[in-house]
Amino acid sequence: MRLSRYFLPTLREDPKEAEVISHKLMLRAGMIRRVASGIYTFLPLGLRTLRKVEQIVREEMNRAGALEVLMPLVQPAELWQETGRWDKFGKELLRFKDRKDHDFCLGPTHEEVITDLVRGEIRSYRQLPLILYQIATKFRDEIRPRFGLMRGREFIMKDAYSFDADEKGLDKSYQLMYETYERIFTRCGLRFKAVLADTGAIGGKESHEFMVLAETGEDTIASCPSCGYAANLEMAEAVRDFQYADEEEKPLEKVSTPDVKRVEDVARFLGVSPAKLVKTLIYLIDGKPYAILIRGDHELNEVKLKRALGAESIVMADAATVAKLTSAPVGFAGPIGLSGLTIIADNAVKGLKNFVVGANESDAHYVNANYPRDFDIEAFYDLRNVTEGDLCPRCSSPLELTKGIEVGHVFKLGTTYSEAMGATFLDAEGKERPFVMGCYGIGVSRTMAAAIEQNHDENGIIWPMPLAPFHAILLTLSPKDTKLMEASENIYQALQEKQVEVLWDERDERPGVKFKDADLIGIPYKIVIGKKFQKEGKVELKSRRGDEEHSFTPEEAVNFLSEKVKG
Ligand code: ATP
Ligand code: MG
Numbered sequence: 001m002r003l004s005r006y007f008l009p010t011l012r013e014d015p016k017e018a019e020v021i022s023h024k025l026m027l028r029a030g031m032i033r034r035v036a037s038g039i040y041t042f043l044p045l046g047l048r049t050l051r052k053v054e055q056i057v058r059e060e061m062n063r064a065g066a067l068e069v070l071m072p073l074v075q076p077a078e079l080w081q082e083t084g085r086w087d088k089f090g091k092e093l094l095r096f097k098d099r100k101d102h103d104f105c106l107g108p109t110h111e112e113v114i115t116d117l118v119r120g121e122i123r124s125y126r127q128l129p130l131i132l133y134q135i136a137t138k139f140r141d142e143i144r145p146r147f148g149l150m151r152g153r154e155f156i157m158k159d160a161y162s163f164d165a166d167e168k169g170l171d172k173s174y175q176l177m178y179e180t181y182e183r184i185f186t187r188c189g190l191r192f193k194a195v196l197a198d199t200g201a202i203g204g205k206e207s208h209e210f211m212v213l214a215e216t217g218e219d220t221i222a223s224c225p226s227c228g229y230a231a232n233l234e235m236a237e238a239v240r241d242f243q244y245a246d247e248e249e250k251p252l253e254k255v256s257t258p259d260v261k262r263v264e265d266v267a268r269f270l271g272v273s274p275a276k277l278v279k280t281l282i283y284l285i286d287g288k289p290y291a292i293l294i295r296g297d298h299e300l301n302e303v304k305l306k307r308a309l310g311a312e313s314i315v316m317a318d319a320a321t322v323a324k325l326t327s328a329p330v331g332f333a334g335p336i337g338l339s340g341l342t343i344i345a346d347n348a349v350k351g352l353k354n355f356v357v358g359a360n361e362s363d364a365h366y367v368n369a370n371y372p373r374d375f376d377i378e379a380f381y382d383l384r385n386v387t388e389g390d391l392c393p394r395c396s397s398p399l400e401l402t403k404g405i406e407v408g409h410v411f412k413l414g415t416t417y418s419e420a421m422g423a424t425f426l427d428a429e430g431k432e433r434p435f436v437m438g439c440y441g442i443g444v445s446r447t448m449a450a451a452i453e454q455n456h457d458e459n460g461i462i463w464p465m466p467l468a469p470f471h472a473i474l475l476t477l478s479p480k481d482t483k484l485m486e487a488s489e490n491i492y493q494a495l496q497e498k499q500v501e502v503l504w505d506e507r508d509e510r511p512g513v514k515f516k517d518a519d520l521i522g523i524p525y526k527i528v529i530g531k532k533f534q535k536e537g538k539v540e541l542k543s544r545r546g547d548e549e550h551s552f553t554p555e556e557a558v559n560f561l562s563e564k565v566k567g
Contacts, residue, residue, distance in 0.1 A: 261331025
């Protein structure tokens with residue numbers, strides 16, 4: 001591709017609309033443009049990378065024996081009513097009516113449509129297992145679309161669904177998809193980790209997320225370097241740490257803490273460590289009021305809370321509700337003398353002695369509170385985020401925390417959808433049974449963004465070869481020199497004959513501009529043809545990562561790149 005004929009609107013400055021690196025760089029590199037919040041157009045350069053991710057995904061899904069289909073974005077309400085999700089799925093489900101007043105939605109996911117397809121077509125256990133997939137547009141009316149392709153409203157997903165006769169079959173399909181995902185992200189050239197994930201309320205049995213490792217990731221992963229245990233923060237078990245402090249219980253005492261509310265401030269004011277404080281958080285859980293006790297230096301994990309109580313909805317109480325329930329403003333709630341709320345606590349609270357809690361009145365705390373001497377706790381659970389140095393639940397080595405971006409998700413659904421929709425087959429005995437299902441997603445467009453978050457520097461993107469929109473960029477430094485242009489043209493043709501995808505910058509621009517653009521768009525190899533060619537017939541070949549630099553004849557350069565592309 002000749003750059004003078006290409007559509008590559010690069011930007012020098014960071015666009016104001018972008019907060020994260022991948023979003024900034026994709027806009028600056030002329031890969032995407034915003035159409036509306038969370039909705040983007042892919043420009044030619046961006047589309048090339050999107051297609052590369054798609055192609056790797058498609059080849060590996062096909063290799064696993066999965067079959068590609070294409071389902072509609074627009075889905076009728078009836079199917080969603082069958083599973084009850086028409087009412088349960090929140091506002092992320094964009095609903096609308098057609099001209100005949102029929103209800104429809106834009107598909108955020110395709111369990112209903114695929115289950116409907118399969119129940120109509122597959123009758124016998126002999127036709128199983130079956131794995132169907134598609135690479136298609138999804139729409140989720142995300143409450144906070146942000147970070148460009150990372151969390152869009154309209155985005156490209158690969159979603160797959162497995163249908164098996166029994167649990168054993170599902171285990172096999174799940175394992176096959178898990179291994180396929182490992183192959184996919186390895187082929188993409190990304191550093192990633194599969195981690196245990198929460199299965200949520202729909203009664204799933206097992207789930208893993210595939211995380212691209214990047215410091216800028218929104219997700220936290222706890223992993224054990226000794227035994228390989230890895231889980232996202234919602235699943236990482238905090239190993240109980242309630243050794244009883246070797247202290248005498250001291251008498252309870254109320255102290256004045258004027259306008260001192262935050263844990264750190266209270267701790268400083270009273271001269272104790274935050275670990276000697278217990279926070280009391282007020283929540284409405286399935287509509288009922290709860291007080292949740294967490295050690296001052298720990299953080300509540302709402303997903304753990306939801307799972308522990310088997311709750312459907314958990315909402316942090318607003319200031320007015322807190323005031324009503326505790327008779328004190330936010331910041332002074334405590335378990336002592338609290339009535340009308342269910343009090344539960346994180347395991348770590350159990351071992352504390354002589355700790356500080358709010359006194360349920362303005363500007364006051366209790367010191368030397370002790371459980372069970374001073375108040376009751378209904379139940380203890382693992383409710384907190386693990387922290388660096390917490391012990392691995394499997395082997396007791398210290399855990400490490402790293403950041404990641406969720407690019408894929410595999411999930412054992414079981415019979416939730418097939419039962420709700422009456423999707424059955426006949427087993428070997430002629431008995432009707434529901435399909436045992438799994439579902440498997442990859443954020444195709446998010447993977448592009450994640451690749452950039454992981455691979456960039458201050459000058460721009462550094463594409464891993466398999467995802468690069470072009471393998472090489474040929475920079476002709478003096479396009480007015482006809483000899484140089486002729487030699488460039490020859491290299492350009494020779495590269496293409498060897499299947500090297502090359503972008504030829506033959507624009508009448510200063511060398512500085514060409515180098516800047518080449519670095520910004522992150523093409524793995526630059527071939528520079530300029531003075532050195534005029535003098536010694538050599539071109540310079542440089543890797544974008546900066547770890548390779550060669551002086552080559554044009555022929556050597558072509559052969560070198562041809563080998564690189566073959567992998
Ligand atoms: P998240 O927790 O990030 O909201 P999710 O768990 O809702 O994602 P899944 O339903 O598991 O997502 O979807 C499968 C994959 O689709 C995810 O692993 C992610 O890579 C991608 N994905 C989900 N939501 C978005 C989005 N709004 N924009 C881009 N990609 C997305
Ligand atoms: Mg997910």
